[in-house]
Amino acid sequence: xxxxRFAPSPTGYMHxxxxxxxxxxxxxxxxxxxxxxxxxxxxxxxRNVPEAVAAIYRGLALAGISYDEGPDKDGGFGPYVQSxxxxxxxxxxxxxxxxxxxxxxxxxxxxxxxxxxxNERVEGYRDPCRNLTPQEVEARFAEGLVPVVxxxxxxxxxxxxxxxxxxxxxxxxxxxxxxxxxKSDGFPTYNFANVVDDHLMEISHVIRGQEYLSSTPKYNLLxxxxxxxxxxxxxxxxxxxxxxxKMSKRKGDPSFEDLVRMGFLxxxxxxxxxxxxxxxxxxxxxxxxxxxxxxxDMDRINKANAAFSIDKLRWLNAEHxxxxxxxxxxxxxxxxxxEGLKGFDLAKISQLIQIRTEILTDIxxxxxxxxxxxxxxxxxxxNQKSKSTLESSRVVLEKTLPLLEKLENWxxxxxxxxxxxxxxxxxFKVGTVMWPIRATLSGQETSPxxxxxxxxxxxxxxxxxxxxxxxSKLQ
RNA sequence: GCCCCUAUUGUCUAGUGGUUAGGACGCAGCCCUUUCAAGGCUAAAACCAGGGUUCGAAUCCCUGUAGGGGCACCA
Numbered sequence: 001x002x003x004x005r006f007a008p009s010p011t012g013y014m015h016x017x018x019x020x021x022x023x024x025x026x027x028x029x030x031x032x033x034x035x036x037x038x039x040x041x042x043x044x045x046x047r048n049v050p051e052a053v054a055a056i057y058r059g060l061a062l063a064g065i066s067y068d069e070g071p072d073k074d075g076g077f078g079p080y081v082q083s084x085x086x087x088x089x090x091x092x093x094x095x096x097x098x099x100x101x102x103x104x105x106x107x108x109x110x111x112x113x114x115x116x117x118x119n120e121r122v123e124g125y126r127d128p129c130r131n132l133t134p135q136e137v138e139a140r141f142a143e144g145l146v147p148v149v150x151x152x153x154x155x156x157x158x159x160x161x162x163x164x165x166x167x168x169x170x171x172x173x174x175x176x177x178x179x180x181x182x183k184s185d186g187f188p189t190y191n192f193a194n195v196v197d198d199h200l201m202e203i204s205h206v207i208r209g210q211e212y213l214s215s216t217p218k219y220n221l222l223x224x225x226x227x228x229x230x231x232x233x234x235x236x237x238x239x240x241x242x243x244x245x246k247m248s249k250r251k252g253d254p255s256f257e258d259l260v261r262m263g264f265l266x267x268x269x270x271x272x273x274x275x276x277x278x279x280x281x282x283x284x285x286x287x288x289x290x291x292x293x294x295x296x297d298m299d300r301i302n303k304a305n306a307a308f309s310i311d312k313l314r315w316l317n318a319e320h321x322x323x324x325x326x327x328x329x330x331x332x333x334x335x336x337x338x339e340g341l342k343g344f345d346l347a348k349i350s351q352l353i354q355i356r357t358e359i360l361t362d363i364x365x366x367x368x369x370x371x372x373x374x375x376x377x378x379x380x381x382x383n384q385k386s387k388s389t390l391e392s393s394r395v396v397l398e399k400t401l402p403l404l405e406k407l408e409n410w411x412x413x414x415x416x417x418x419x420x421x422x423x424x425x426x427x428f429k430v431g432t433v434m435w436p437i438r439a440t441l442s443g444q445e446t447s448p449x450x451x452x453x454x455x456x457x458x459x460x461x462x463x464x465x466x467x468x469x470x471x472s473k474l475q
Numbered sequence: 476g477c478c479c480c481u482a483u484u485g486u487c488u489a490g491u492g493g494u495u496a497g498g499a500c501g502c503a504g505c506c507c508u509u510u511c512a513a514g515g516c517u518a519a520a521a522c523c524a525g526g527g528u529u530c531g532a533a534u535c536c537c538u539g540u541a542g543g544g545g546c547a548c549c550a
Contacts, residue, residue, distance in 0.1 A: 007550095008550095009549080009550055011550095041550065043549090043550080044548095044549055044550065046549090047549070047550085105548095148548055166479090166480065166481090169479070169480085170479090171478070171479065172478080175477070175478050175479085175545095175546075176478095176546085177546065177547095179546095179547085180547080180548050182548085183548040184548060185548075187548085189547085189548070189549080189550085190549070190550045191550090193550095194550090209544090209550095210479095210480070210481095210543085210544065210545095211543095211544055211545070211550085212544095212545090212550090213479065213480065213544070213545080214478070214479045214480080214544070214545045214546080215545070215546085235480095237480090237481080237543085238543070238544080240542095240543080242485085242486065244542070244543090246543085272487095275487065275488085275499095276487070277487090279487085279488060279489070281489080282489090282498095283489085283497085283498050283499075285487095285498090285499060285500090302481095302487095302488080303480075303481060303482095304480095304481050304482065304542095304543090305481075305542080305543060305544095306486090306487065306488090307486060307487075308486095308487095309485095309486050309487065309500070309501085311486080311500060311501055312486070312487065312499080312500040312501080313500095314500090315499085315500055315501085316499095316500085318513095322513080353512095355512065355513050356511070356512045356513080357512095383510080385510090386509085386510075416509075419509085420509090430508095430509060431508080431509060431510085433509085434509040434510075435509080435510070437509090438509070438510055439510080442510080444510090444511095445510070445511080446510055446511035446512080447510060447511065448510095448511075448512080449509090449510085449511090450508090450509035450510060450511090451509055451510080452509070453509085454510095
């Protein structure tokens, strides 16, 4: 049975790297018909952000990643919040203390900084408390000192393991520090809690960022000390910026929710992020969650960091928008229409802009001219491609105006029929007729829809008003 | 400083000893066209460097270089 987990610490928002970690863990579990578990790693008392857990729930829901077990969904392996598991960590720390795989350390934090800052750190350095006799330990307790519990790393030997992404990793034990397992406040460190929890929760595959790659041997030593079997490991490369720097909220890199706010569809973001470091082995790029589950293969995950490209996301987002049914797009687009469009046939507008919308926040810019005709000058009537000149435009507008005024079938088809016939009779290219009309209607060089589509949308009265206004600029 | 990891076009990537090094985004051009898009076609664009191994290396090995990560009572 595959059991994977997403174990974020509650920092207040879900960044892109986290989203991908959660997604991969979810995909790996679902692909194998296993369970995906949410665990909250809130062992750093100083970094807890209120509301942050809610942000995690919100992010996962938005992404379409549902968990089988979590804080609010008991699966018999709880509690799923680390701060609620303190007695468990204490019990297991005692076992390590008893077996000699851990020891009490009474050094104060202030004793260490000089050593840590030094560039000449001695490898194989061991804390002096490592060799305290039971009597000495007792004496310090009697003094009222509060210790931490440190892992006793072997002096010799090499620790190694096989990672699904990075292959064989080997590190000499003398490179590893006697890390703190239990802090003096009674909370475990990540280094300890992840091992105890992953084992107790029967996690089969650990999916996490590659920053844990070089400390994983330490965790394996812990598994060995307990006589447990360690899980399989899938370490993930990082997602970085296009300039090679790491993503940072301070530099303005968007979180998952920020992207949604910017007008990207959650499913497009998920699709894009899945492709950052993984590929299906064929040339498909468009994926919905179901397809991802079917196609995902953890052994095809890349080793190298991947840069996040907002341009490619834009493109993929546009693909997702285009794949929506007109009704679905309309519903999603609705909240983005500006106030002034109330009287228009919004469903019709949605139809016109769907294929031209890359991100939802493009919409106001796309449709603004409908509510209010922008200022424009006569130059707009000159267009080489449609063979439009100031003169031809004036003639076209003057001559079509009476035809339009008496037109009764004011629809896209009706308008097109009349104008096309006019072009033929007068020996104009269709484009030469349509250009000035579209220009007067939109007041801009480009618009979602051609002359007749815009005229139908604006209605006869407003269309004629705009055409006359345009004509006045040419006379 | 020590340790771990990585390295194919600007970006995401395919590639596991023999390929005209493939695809995608972006960029440029052309076609289509009732503007713009979309769509179709075309172009430019890459194996970090140097040594090996081999009949033959993007692919295997070594060194270097560059980048990322770790060495917290943070995760």
